[in-house]
Amino acid sequence: MKISRIAAIASVLFGLVQAAAAQETPKAITIATEGAYAPWNFTTADGKLDGFEVDLANDLCGRMKIECKIVAQDWDGMIPALTVGKFDVIMASMFITEKRLKIIDFTQPYAVDPSGFAVAKDSELGKVGISNERFKLENEASAQAAIDKLKPLLKGKIIGVQAATANLEFVKKYFSDVAEIREYKTTEQHDLDLAAGRIDALFAQQTALAATLGKPEFSDYTLAGPGFVGGLFGLGSGAGIRKEDIKLKDMLDGAIDAAIADGTIKTLSLKWLKSDVTPVK
Structure with a gap:
Protein backbone atom coordinates (compact mmCIF):
# COMPACT_ATOMS: atom_id res chain seq x y z
CA MET A 1 0.00 0.00 0.00
CA LYS A 2 2.82 2.35 0.97
CA ILE A 3 4.72 1.44 -2.19
CA SER A 4 1.75 2.27 -4.39
CA ARG A 5 1.33 5.63 -2.64
CA ILE A 6 5.02 6.41 -3.14
CA ALA A 7 4.74 5.46 -6.82
CA ALA A 8 1.70 7.70 -7.25
CA ILE A 9 3.46 10.63 -5.58
CA ALA A 10 6.55 10.04 -7.74
CA SER A 11 4.39 10.04 -10.85
CA VAL A 12 2.76 13.33 -9.89
CA LEU A 13 6.14 14.91 -9.13
CA PHE A 14 7.53 13.72 -12.45
CA GLY A 15 4.56 15.28 -14.23
CA LEU A 16 5.14 18.58 -12.43
CA VAL A 17 8.82 18.53 -13.39
CA GLN A 18 7.92 17.87 -17.01
CA ALA A 19 5.35 20.68 -17.03
CA ALA A 20 7.86 23.09 -15.51
CA ALA A 21 10.48 22.09 -18.09
CA ALA A 22 8.00 22.81 -20.89
CA GLN A 23 7.74 26.41 -19.65
CA GLU A 24 11.51 26.99 -19.50
CA THR A 25 13.42 28.72 -22.27
CA PRO A 26 15.46 26.03 -24.06
CA LYS A 27 19.15 26.77 -24.54
CA ALA A 28 19.66 24.27 -27.34
CA ILE A 29 17.38 22.21 -29.59
CA THR A 30 17.69 19.55 -32.26
CA ILE A 31 15.70 20.01 -35.49
CA ALA A 32 14.98 17.08 -37.79
CA THR A 33 14.44 17.28 -41.53
CA GLU A 34 14.10 14.54 -44.13
CA GLY A 35 17.10 15.49 -46.24
CA ALA A 36 15.45 13.95 -49.31
CA TYR A 37 12.85 16.47 -50.51
CA ALA A 38 14.74 18.93 -52.68
CA PRO A 39 14.69 21.88 -52.78
CA TRP A 40 12.88 22.09 -49.43
CA ASN A 41 15.51 19.93 -47.75
CA PHE A 42 18.17 17.65 -49.18
CA THR A 43 21.55 16.05 -48.58
CA THR A 44 24.49 17.32 -50.62
CA ALA A 45 27.12 15.08 -52.22
CA ASP A 46 29.42 15.66 -49.23
CA GLY A 47 26.69 14.67 -46.76
CA LYS A 48 25.56 18.09 -45.58
CA LEU A 49 21.92 19.08 -45.15
CA ASP A 50 20.80 22.03 -47.27
CA GLY A 51 17.74 23.66 -48.79
CA PHE A 52 14.96 26.09 -47.96
CA GLU A 53 14.06 24.58 -44.58
CA VAL A 54 17.68 24.19 -43.48
CA ASP A 55 18.34 27.87 -44.18
CA LEU A 56 15.06 28.83 -42.50
CA ALA A 57 15.80 26.67 -39.45
CA ASN A 58 19.17 28.37 -38.99
CA ASP A 59 17.52 31.79 -39.37
CA LEU A 60 14.85 30.99 -36.76
CA CYS A 61 17.45 29.70 -34.32
CA GLY A 62 19.43 32.92 -34.72
CA ARG A 63 16.32 34.96 -33.94
CA MET A 64 15.59 32.83 -30.85
CA LYS A 65 19.24 33.09 -29.78
CA ILE A 66 19.54 29.39 -29.07
CA GLU A 67 21.94 26.72 -30.31
CA CYS A 68 20.48 24.40 -32.94
CA LYS A 69 21.58 21.08 -34.36
CA ILE A 70 19.95 19.93 -37.61
CA VAL A 71 19.75 16.20 -38.29
CA ALA A 72 18.29 13.90 -40.95
CA GLN A 73 15.41 11.56 -40.15
CA ASP A 74 13.51 9.15 -42.44
CA TRP A 75 10.08 10.55 -43.25
CA ASP A 76 8.06 7.53 -42.12
CA GLY A 77 9.60 7.63 -38.63
CA MET A 78 9.49 11.39 -38.18
CA ILE A 79 6.56 11.80 -35.77
CA PRO A 80 7.29 8.73 -33.60
CA ALA A 81 10.91 9.88 -33.20
CA LEU A 82 9.74 13.35 -32.12
CA THR A 83 7.33 12.02 -29.53
CA VAL A 84 9.99 9.82 -27.86
CA GLY A 85 12.43 12.72 -27.64
CA LYS A 86 14.95 11.83 -30.36
CA PHE A 87 14.80 15.50 -31.40
CA ASP A 88 12.73 18.58 -30.56
CA VAL A 89 11.37 19.99 -33.82
CA ILE A 90 10.36 18.73 -37.27
CA MET A 91 10.98 20.98 -40.26
CA ALA A 92 10.31 18.74 -43.26
CA SER A 93 7.56 20.37 -45.32
CA MET A 94 5.07 18.66 -43.02
CA PHE A 95 1.48 19.80 -43.52
CA ILE A 96 -0.42 20.92 -40.42
CA THR A 97 -3.40 18.54 -40.55
CA GLU A 98 -6.12 17.59 -38.06
CA LYS A 99 -4.87 14.00 -38.09
CA ARG A 100 -1.34 15.00 -37.06
CA LEU A 101 -2.59 17.53 -34.51
CA LYS A 102 -4.08 14.64 -32.56
CA ILE A 103 -0.54 13.40 -31.89
CA ILE A 104 1.75 16.45 -31.96
CA ASP A 105 1.47 20.23 -32.06
CA PHE A 106 2.65 22.67 -34.71
CA THR A 107 3.78 26.22 -34.99
CA GLN A 108 1.91 28.57 -37.28
CA PRO A 109 2.62 27.74 -40.95
CA TYR A 110 5.84 29.07 -42.42
CA ALA A 111 4.91 28.08 -46.01
CA VAL A 112 1.85 27.37 -48.13
CA ASP A 113 2.53 25.56 -51.40
CA PRO A 114 -0.11 23.91 -53.62
CA GLY A 234 -4.27 21.44 -43.72
CA LEU A 235 -3.00 24.94 -43.03
CA GLY A 236 0.33 24.65 -44.84
CA SER A 237 3.78 23.53 -43.71
CA GLY A 238 4.71 24.17 -40.09
CA ALA A 239 7.29 23.09 -37.54
CA GLY A 240 6.16 20.03 -35.61
CA ILE A 241 6.75 19.97 -31.85
CA ARG A 242 5.64 17.94 -28.84
CA LYS A 243 2.41 19.13 -27.26
CA GLU A 244 4.06 19.81 -23.93
CA ASP A 245 6.77 22.11 -25.35
CA ILE A 246 4.69 25.26 -24.92
CA LYS A 247 7.58 27.71 -24.45
CA LEU A 248 9.37 26.39 -27.54
CA LYS A 249 6.20 26.78 -29.60
CA ASP A 250 5.84 30.41 -28.49
CA MET A 251 9.47 31.12 -29.37
CA LEU A 252 9.20 29.52 -32.81
CA ASP A 253 5.94 31.31 -33.57
CA GLY A 254 7.55 34.63 -32.69
CA ALA A 255 10.57 33.90 -34.88
CA ILE A 256 8.34 32.85 -37.80
CA ASP A 257 6.28 36.03 -37.39
CA ALA A 258 9.48 38.08 -37.63
CA ALA A 259 10.75 36.12 -40.64
CA ILE A 260 7.46 36.72 -42.45
CA ALA A 261 7.35 40.41 -41.52
CA ASP A 262 10.88 41.28 -42.69
CA GLY A 263 10.62 39.25 -45.92
CA THR A 264 13.12 36.54 -44.98
CA ILE A 265 10.75 33.70 -45.82
CA LYS A 266 9.97 35.30 -49.17
CA THR A 267 13.69 35.74 -49.92
CA LEU A 268 14.58 32.17 -48.97
CA SER A 269 11.63 30.65 -50.82
CA LEU A 270 12.44 32.59 -54.00
CA LYS A 271 16.06 31.48 -53.68
CA TRP A 272 15.30 27.79 -53.23
CA LEU A 273 11.76 27.20 -54.49
CA LYS A 274 11.59 29.86 -57.25
CA SER A 275 8.21 30.81 -55.82
CA ASP A 276 6.99 32.88 -52.87
CA VAL A 277 5.36 30.47 -50.43
CA THR A 278 4.99 33.00 -47.60
CA PRO A 279 1.71 32.39 -45.74
CA VAL A 280 -0.84 35.18 -46.13
CA LYS A 281 -1.68 36.64 -42.74
Missing part, protein backbone atom coordinates in the same frame (compact mmCIF):
# COMPACT_ATOMS: atom_id res chain seq x y z
CA SER A 115 0.16 20.25 -54.60
CA GLY A 116 -0.33 19.12 -58.18
CA PHE A 117 0.63 16.74 -60.97
CA ALA A 118 3.70 16.25 -63.17
CA VAL A 119 3.18 14.21 -66.35
CA ALA A 120 4.65 13.67 -69.81
CA LYS A 121 4.17 16.64 -72.13
CA ASP A 122 2.56 14.43 -74.79
CA SER A 123 0.06 12.87 -72.39
CA GLU A 124 -3.58 13.98 -72.33
CA LEU A 125 -3.06 15.94 -69.12
CA GLY A 126 0.31 17.21 -70.31
CA LYS A 127 -1.30 18.75 -73.38
CA VAL A 128 -3.63 20.71 -71.10
CA GLY A 129 -0.59 22.25 -69.43
CA ILE A 130 -0.10 24.03 -66.14
CA SER A 131 -2.86 26.19 -64.71
CA ASN A 132 -2.41 29.08 -62.31
CA GLU A 133 -5.68 28.14 -60.59
CA ARG A 134 -5.56 27.13 -56.93
CA PHE A 135 -8.48 25.23 -55.45
CA LYS A 136 -9.20 25.08 -51.73
CA LEU A 137 -10.60 21.71 -50.75
CA GLU A 138 -12.85 23.47 -48.24
CA ASN A 139 -14.71 24.87 -51.25
CA GLU A 140 -16.05 21.45 -52.12
CA ALA A 141 -18.07 22.30 -55.23
CA SER A 142 -15.31 24.08 -57.16
CA ALA A 143 -12.56 21.69 -55.99
CA GLN A 144 -14.63 18.65 -56.94
CA ALA A 145 -15.38 20.14 -60.35
CA ALA A 146 -11.64 20.60 -60.96
CA ILE A 147 -10.94 17.04 -59.83
CA ASP A 148 -13.69 15.67 -62.08
CA LYS A 149 -12.04 17.36 -65.08
CA LEU A 150 -8.73 15.67 -64.25
CA LYS A 151 -10.09 12.16 -63.76
CA PRO A 152 -10.64 11.19 -67.42
CA LEU A 153 -7.17 12.51 -68.26
CA LEU A 154 -5.62 10.16 -65.67
CA LYS A 155 -7.82 7.12 -66.30
CA GLY A 156 -5.77 3.93 -66.40
CA LYS A 157 -2.56 5.74 -65.42
CA ILE A 158 -0.11 4.99 -62.61
CA ILE A 159 0.37 7.86 -60.17
CA GLY A 160 3.48 7.93 -57.98
CA VAL A 161 3.27 9.60 -54.56
CA GLN A 162 5.26 9.57 -51.32
CA ALA A 163 3.88 7.32 -48.59
CA ALA A 164 2.52 8.65 -45.28
CA THR A 165 1.72 12.07 -46.74
CA ALA A 166 -1.35 14.24 -47.28
CA ASN A 167 -0.56 13.96 -50.98
CA LEU A 168 -1.13 10.21 -50.76
CA GLU A 169 -4.42 10.71 -48.91
CA PHE A 170 -5.54 13.12 -51.63
CA VAL A 171 -4.85 10.87 -54.62
CA LYS A 172 -6.30 7.84 -52.83
CA LYS A 173 -9.48 9.71 -52.01
CA TYR A 174 -10.05 11.32 -55.38
CA PHE A 175 -8.26 9.20 -58.02
CA SER A 176 -8.07 5.58 -56.83
CA ASP A 177 -11.26 4.82 -58.79
CA VAL A 178 -9.61 5.72 -62.10
CA ALA A 179 -5.86 5.23 -61.61
CA GLU A 180 -3.37 2.95 -59.88
CA ILE A 181 -1.70 4.64 -56.90
CA ARG A 182 1.90 3.61 -56.30
CA GLU A 183 3.50 4.57 -52.96
CA TYR A 184 7.18 5.40 -52.45
CA LYS A 185 9.24 5.86 -49.31
CA THR A 186 10.91 8.99 -50.73
CA THR A 187 10.19 11.42 -53.56
CA GLU A 188 13.61 10.60 -55.00
CA GLN A 189 12.41 7.05 -55.60
CA HIS A 190 9.27 8.08 -57.48
CA ASP A 191 11.29 10.59 -59.51
CA LEU A 192 13.49 7.73 -60.74
CA ASP A 193 10.46 5.67 -61.73
CA LEU A 194 8.95 8.57 -63.67
CA ALA A 195 12.21 9.10 -65.58
CA ALA A 196 12.34 5.37 -66.34
CA GLY A 197 8.73 5.34 -67.59
CA ARG A 198 7.51 2.95 -64.90
CA ILE A 199 4.82 5.41 -63.79
CA ASP A 200 2.79 8.00 -65.69
CA ALA A 201 2.42 10.86 -63.20
CA LEU A 202 3.70 12.27 -59.94
CA PHE A 203 1.66 14.08 -57.32
CA ALA A 204 3.52 16.32 -54.86
CA GLN A 205 4.04 19.95 -53.92
CA GLN A 206 4.40 21.98 -57.09
CA THR A 207 7.68 23.62 -56.05
CA ALA A 208 9.28 20.21 -55.44
CA LEU A 209 7.97 18.92 -58.77
CA ALA A 210 9.29 22.02 -60.56
CA ALA A 211 12.76 21.34 -59.16
CA THR A 212 12.58 17.73 -60.35
CA LEU A 213 11.46 18.74 -63.83
CA GLY A 214 14.37 21.17 -64.08
CA LYS A 215 16.75 18.21 -64.44
CA PRO A 216 17.79 17.19 -68.00
CA GLU A 217 16.25 13.72 -67.75
CA PHE A 218 12.81 15.26 -67.26
CA SER A 219 12.81 17.53 -70.32
CA ASP A 220 9.81 15.64 -71.72
CA TYR A 221 7.70 16.22 -68.60
CA THR A 222 5.68 19.16 -67.35
CA LEU A 223 3.57 20.40 -64.47
CA ALA A 224 -0.07 20.10 -65.47
CA GLY A 225 -3.45 21.06 -64.11
CA PRO A 226 -4.29 23.28 -61.13
CA GLY A 227 -2.91 23.23 -57.60
CA PHE A 228 -4.78 22.14 -54.47
CA VAL A 229 -4.54 23.49 -50.91
CA GLY A 230 -6.50 23.27 -47.65
CA GLY A 231 -8.68 20.37 -46.55
CA LEU A 232 -6.49 17.25 -46.43
CA PHE A 233 -3.46 19.53 -46.89
Whole structure:
Protein backbone atom coordinates (compact mmCIF):
# COMPACT_ATOMS: atom_id res chain seq x y z
CA MET A 1 0.00 0.00 0.00
CA LYS A 2 2.82 2.35 0.97
CA ILE A 3 4.72 1.44 -2.19
CA SER A 4 1.75 2.27 -4.39
CA ARG A 5 1.33 5.63 -2.64
CA ILE A 6 5.02 6.41 -3.14
CA ALA A 7 4.74 5.46 -6.82
CA ALA A 8 1.70 7.70 -7.25
CA ILE A 9 3.46 10.63 -5.58
CA ALA A 10 6.55 10.04 -7.74
CA SER A 11 4.39 10.04 -10.85
CA VAL A 12 2.76 13.33 -9.89
CA LEU A 13 6.14 14.91 -9.13
CA PHE A 14 7.53 13.72 -12.45
CA GLY A 15 4.56 15.28 -14.23
CA LEU A 16 5.14 18.58 -12.43
CA VAL A 17 8.82 18.53 -13.39
CA GLN A 18 7.92 17.87 -17.01
CA ALA A 19 5.35 20.68 -17.03
CA ALA A 20 7.86 23.09 -15.51
CA ALA A 21 10.48 22.09 -18.09
CA ALA A 22 8.00 22.81 -20.89
CA GLN A 23 7.74 26.41 -19.65
CA GLU A 24 11.51 26.99 -19.50
CA THR A 25 13.42 28.72 -22.27
CA PRO A 26 15.46 26.03 -24.06
CA LYS A 27 19.15 26.77 -24.54
CA ALA A 28 19.66 24.27 -27.34
CA ILE A 29 17.38 22.21 -29.59
CA THR A 30 17.69 19.55 -32.26
CA ILE A 31 15.70 20.01 -35.49
CA ALA A 32 14.98 17.08 -37.79
CA THR A 33 14.44 17.28 -41.53
CA GLU A 34 14.10 14.54 -44.13
CA GLY A 35 17.10 15.49 -46.24
CA ALA A 36 15.45 13.95 -49.31
CA TYR A 37 12.85 16.47 -50.51
CA ALA A 38 14.74 18.93 -52.68
CA PRO A 39 14.69 21.88 -52.78
CA TRP A 40 12.88 22.09 -49.43
CA ASN A 41 15.51 19.93 -47.75
CA PHE A 42 18.17 17.65 -49.18
CA THR A 43 21.55 16.05 -48.58
CA THR A 44 24.49 17.32 -50.62
CA ALA A 45 27.12 15.08 -52.22
CA ASP A 46 29.42 15.66 -49.23
CA GLY A 47 26.69 14.67 -46.76
CA LYS A 48 25.56 18.09 -45.58
CA LEU A 49 21.92 19.08 -45.15
CA ASP A 50 20.80 22.03 -47.27
CA GLY A 51 17.74 23.66 -48.79
CA PHE A 52 14.96 26.09 -47.96
CA GLU A 53 14.06 24.58 -44.58
CA VAL A 54 17.68 24.19 -43.48
CA ASP A 55 18.34 27.87 -44.18
CA LEU A 56 15.06 28.83 -42.50
CA ALA A 57 15.80 26.67 -39.45
CA ASN A 58 19.17 28.37 -38.99
CA ASP A 59 17.52 31.79 -39.37
CA LEU A 60 14.85 30.99 -36.76
CA CYS A 61 17.45 29.70 -34.32
CA GLY A 62 19.43 32.92 -34.72
CA ARG A 63 16.32 34.96 -33.94
CA MET A 64 15.59 32.83 -30.85
CA LYS A 65 19.24 33.09 -29.78
CA ILE A 66 19.54 29.39 -29.07
CA GLU A 67 21.94 26.72 -30.31
CA CYS A 68 20.48 24.40 -32.94
CA LYS A 69 21.58 21.08 -34.36
CA ILE A 70 19.95 19.93 -37.61
CA VAL A 71 19.75 16.20 -38.29
CA ALA A 72 18.29 13.90 -40.95
CA GLN A 73 15.41 11.56 -40.15
CA ASP A 74 13.51 9.15 -42.44
CA TRP A 75 10.08 10.55 -43.25
CA ASP A 76 8.06 7.53 -42.12
CA GLY A 77 9.60 7.63 -38.63
CA MET A 78 9.49 11.39 -38.18
CA ILE A 79 6.56 11.80 -35.77
CA PRO A 80 7.29 8.73 -33.60
CA ALA A 81 10.91 9.88 -33.20
CA LEU A 82 9.74 13.35 -32.12
CA THR A 83 7.33 12.02 -29.53
CA VAL A 84 9.99 9.82 -27.86
CA GLY A 85 12.43 12.72 -27.64
CA LYS A 86 14.95 11.83 -30.36
CA PHE A 87 14.80 15.50 -31.40
CA ASP A 88 12.73 18.58 -30.56
CA VAL A 89 11.37 19.99 -33.82
CA ILE A 90 10.36 18.73 -37.27
CA MET A 91 10.98 20.98 -40.26
CA ALA A 92 10.31 18.74 -43.26
CA SER A 93 7.56 20.37 -45.32
CA MET A 94 5.07 18.66 -43.02
CA PHE A 95 1.48 19.80 -43.52
CA ILE A 96 -0.42 20.92 -40.42
CA THR A 97 -3.40 18.54 -40.55
CA GLU A 98 -6.12 17.59 -38.06
CA LYS A 99 -4.87 14.00 -38.09
CA ARG A 100 -1.34 15.00 -37.06
CA LEU A 101 -2.59 17.53 -34.51
CA LYS A 102 -4.08 14.64 -32.56
CA ILE A 103 -0.54 13.40 -31.89
CA ILE A 104 1.75 16.45 -31.96
CA ASP A 105 1.47 20.23 -32.06
CA PHE A 106 2.65 22.67 -34.71
CA THR A 107 3.78 26.22 -34.99
CA GLN A 108 1.91 28.57 -37.28
CA PRO A 109 2.62 27.74 -40.95
CA TYR A 110 5.84 29.07 -42.42
CA ALA A 111 4.91 28.08 -46.01
CA VAL A 112 1.85 27.37 -48.13
CA ASP A 113 2.53 25.56 -51.40
CA PRO A 114 -0.11 23.91 -53.62
CA SER A 115 0.16 20.25 -54.60
CA GLY A 116 -0.33 19.12 -58.18
CA PHE A 117 0.63 16.74 -60.97
CA ALA A 118 3.70 16.25 -63.17
CA VAL A 119 3.18 14.21 -66.35
CA ALA A 120 4.65 13.67 -69.81
CA LYS A 121 4.17 16.64 -72.13
CA ASP A 122 2.56 14.43 -74.79
CA SER A 123 0.06 12.87 -72.39
CA GLU A 124 -3.58 13.98 -72.33
CA LEU A 125 -3.06 15.94 -69.12
CA GLY A 126 0.31 17.21 -70.31
CA LYS A 127 -1.30 18.75 -73.38
CA VAL A 128 -3.63 20.71 -71.10
CA GLY A 129 -0.59 22.25 -69.43
CA ILE A 130 -0.10 24.03 -66.14
CA SER A 131 -2.86 26.19 -64.71
CA ASN A 132 -2.41 29.08 -62.31
CA GLU A 133 -5.68 28.14 -60.59
CA ARG A 134 -5.56 27.13 -56.93
CA PHE A 135 -8.48 25.23 -55.45
CA LYS A 136 -9.20 25.08 -51.73
CA LEU A 137 -10.60 21.71 -50.75
CA GLU A 138 -12.85 23.47 -48.24
CA ASN A 139 -14.71 24.87 -51.25
CA GLU A 140 -16.05 21.45 -52.12
CA ALA A 141 -18.07 22.30 -55.23
CA SER A 142 -15.31 24.08 -57.16
CA ALA A 143 -12.56 21.69 -55.99
CA GLN A 144 -14.63 18.65 -56.94
CA ALA A 145 -15.38 20.14 -60.35
CA ALA A 146 -11.64 20.60 -60.96
CA ILE A 147 -10.94 17.04 -59.83
CA ASP A 148 -13.69 15.67 -62.08
CA LYS A 149 -12.04 17.36 -65.08
CA LEU A 150 -8.73 15.67 -64.25
CA LYS A 151 -10.09 12.16 -63.76
CA PRO A 152 -10.64 11.19 -67.42
CA LEU A 153 -7.17 12.51 -68.26
CA LEU A 154 -5.62 10.16 -65.67
CA LYS A 155 -7.82 7.12 -66.30
CA GLY A 156 -5.77 3.93 -66.40
CA LYS A 157 -2.56 5.74 -65.42
CA ILE A 158 -0.11 4.99 -62.61
CA ILE A 159 0.37 7.86 -60.17
CA GLY A 160 3.48 7.93 -57.98
CA VAL A 161 3.27 9.60 -54.56
CA GLN A 162 5.26 9.57 -51.32
CA ALA A 163 3.88 7.32 -48.59
CA ALA A 164 2.52 8.65 -45.28
CA THR A 165 1.72 12.07 -46.74
CA ALA A 166 -1.35 14.24 -47.28
CA ASN A 167 -0.56 13.96 -50.98
CA LEU A 168 -1.13 10.21 -50.76
CA GLU A 169 -4.42 10.71 -48.91
CA PHE A 170 -5.54 13.12 -51.63
CA VAL A 171 -4.85 10.87 -54.62
CA LYS A 172 -6.30 7.84 -52.83
CA LYS A 173 -9.48 9.71 -52.01
CA TYR A 174 -10.05 11.32 -55.38
CA PHE A 175 -8.26 9.20 -58.02
CA SER A 176 -8.07 5.58 -56.83
CA ASP A 177 -11.26 4.82 -58.79
CA VAL A 178 -9.61 5.72 -62.10
CA ALA A 179 -5.86 5.23 -61.61
CA GLU A 180 -3.37 2.95 -59.88
CA ILE A 181 -1.70 4.64 -56.90
CA ARG A 182 1.90 3.61 -56.30
CA GLU A 183 3.50 4.57 -52.96
CA TYR A 184 7.18 5.40 -52.45
CA LYS A 185 9.24 5.86 -49.31
CA THR A 186 10.91 8.99 -50.73
CA THR A 187 10.19 11.42 -53.56
CA GLU A 188 13.61 10.60 -55.00
CA GLN A 189 12.41 7.05 -55.60
CA HIS A 190 9.27 8.08 -57.48
CA ASP A 191 11.29 10.59 -59.51
CA LEU A 192 13.49 7.73 -60.74
CA ASP A 193 10.46 5.67 -61.73
CA LEU A 194 8.95 8.57 -63.67
CA ALA A 195 12.21 9.10 -65.58
CA ALA A 196 12.34 5.37 -66.34
CA GLY A 197 8.73 5.34 -67.59
CA ARG A 198 7.51 2.95 -64.90
CA ILE A 199 4.82 5.41 -63.79
CA ASP A 200 2.79 8.00 -65.69
CA ALA A 201 2.42 10.86 -63.20
CA LEU A 202 3.70 12.27 -59.94
CA PHE A 203 1.66 14.08 -57.32
CA ALA A 204 3.52 16.32 -54.86
CA GLN A 205 4.04 19.95 -53.92
CA GLN A 206 4.40 21.98 -57.09
CA THR A 207 7.68 23.62 -56.05
CA ALA A 208 9.28 20.21 -55.44
CA LEU A 209 7.97 18.92 -58.77
CA ALA A 210 9.29 22.02 -60.56
CA ALA A 211 12.76 21.34 -59.16
CA THR A 212 12.58 17.73 -60.35
CA LEU A 213 11.46 18.74 -63.83
CA GLY A 214 14.37 21.17 -64.08
CA LYS A 215 16.75 18.21 -64.44
CA PRO A 216 17.79 17.19 -68.00
CA GLU A 217 16.25 13.72 -67.75
CA PHE A 218 12.81 15.26 -67.26
CA SER A 219 12.81 17.53 -70.32
CA ASP A 220 9.81 15.64 -71.72
CA TYR A 221 7.70 16.22 -68.60
CA THR A 222 5.68 19.16 -67.35
CA LEU A 223 3.57 20.40 -64.47
CA ALA A 224 -0.07 20.10 -65.47
CA GLY A 225 -3.45 21.06 -64.11
CA PRO A 226 -4.29 23.28 -61.13
CA GLY A 227 -2.91 23.23 -57.60
CA PHE A 228 -4.78 22.14 -54.47
CA VAL A 229 -4.54 23.49 -50.91
CA GLY A 230 -6.50 23.27 -47.65
CA GLY A 231 -8.68 20.37 -46.55
CA LEU A 232 -6.49 17.25 -46.43
CA PHE A 233 -3.46 19.53 -46.89
CA GLY A 234 -4.27 21.44 -43.72
CA LEU A 235 -3.00 24.94 -43.03
CA GLY A 236 0.33 24.65 -44.84
CA SER A 237 3.78 23.53 -43.71
CA GLY A 238 4.71 24.17 -40.09
CA ALA A 239 7.29 23.09 -37.54
CA GLY A 240 6.16 20.03 -35.61
CA ILE A 241 6.75 19.97 -31.85
CA ARG A 242 5.64 17.94 -28.84
CA LYS A 243 2.41 19.13 -27.26
CA GLU A 244 4.06 19.81 -23.93
CA ASP A 245 6.77 22.11 -25.35
CA ILE A 246 4.69 25.26 -24.92
CA LYS A 247 7.58 27.71 -24.45
CA LEU A 248 9.37 26.39 -27.54
CA LYS A 249 6.20 26.78 -29.60
CA ASP A 250 5.84 30.41 -28.49
CA MET A 251 9.47 31.12 -29.37
CA LEU A 252 9.20 29.52 -32.81
CA ASP A 253 5.94 31.31 -33.57
CA GLY A 254 7.55 34.63 -32.69
CA ALA A 255 10.57 33.90 -34.88
CA ILE A 256 8.34 32.85 -37.80
CA ASP A 257 6.28 36.03 -37.39
CA ALA A 258 9.48 38.08 -37.63
CA ALA A 259 10.75 36.12 -40.64
CA ILE A 260 7.46 36.72 -42.45
CA ALA A 261 7.35 40.41 -41.52
CA ASP A 262 10.88 41.28 -42.69
CA GLY A 263 10.62 39.25 -45.92
CA THR A 264 13.12 36.54 -44.98
CA ILE A 265 10.75 33.70 -45.82
CA LYS A 266 9.97 35.30 -49.17
CA THR A 267 13.69 35.74 -49.92
CA LEU A 268 14.58 32.17 -48.97
CA SER A 269 11.63 30.65 -50.82
CA LEU A 270 12.44 32.59 -54.00
CA LYS A 271 16.06 31.48 -53.68
CA TRP A 272 15.30 27.79 -53.23
CA LEU A 273 11.76 27.20 -54.49
CA LYS A 274 11.59 29.86 -57.25
CA SER A 275 8.21 30.81 -55.82
CA ASP A 276 6.99 32.88 -52.87
CA VAL A 277 5.36 30.47 -50.43
CA THR A 278 4.99 33.00 -47.60
CA PRO A 279 1.71 32.39 -45.74
CA VAL A 280 -0.84 35.18 -46.13
CA LYS A 281 -1.68 36.64 -42.74
